[in-house]
Amino acid sequence: MIRSYEKTDLEEMVRIWYEASVIAHFFIPASFWASQKSTMKEKYLPLAENFIFEEEGQISGFISLVGEHVCALFIAPEMQGRGIGRALLEHAKTLKGKLSLKVYKENERAFHFYKKCGFVAASEEVDEYTGCVQILMEWEQVR
Incomplete structure (x- = not known):
């Protein structure tokens, strides 16, 4: 099920973010x-509108x-490939008429x-924090 996040979810969200980031972004040192x-936990995630995919607690x-x-x-590395990312993205699409995101080219x-x-893909830019190229991607609901 997809639900809005609660503050008690933050530790697990940061764990998932970190583990998935290290694997997906192998071209950036894990130390980064x-x-x-702490910035993710204390600044970025609390400022966002977060939705959680939860199964059996x-x-x-x-x-x-x-x-x-x-x-x-x-998505937690051990749960990838099961449609969870697509379900979360579809949920976001139902809330918004258009979406944008950045993804590392590598x-x-x-x-x-x-x-x-x-x-x-709409454009490319160099990420100021990592020096890696990011692709800006956009989606808009067909009317």
């Missing part, structure tokens, strides 16, 4: 992600939105996932 844990993943921008979509798996979900 480790250095961002266990958090499997989450999506974070700021307006129409998907700031985070992370994260080909995520880039192809978003393309399959109807997003199109």
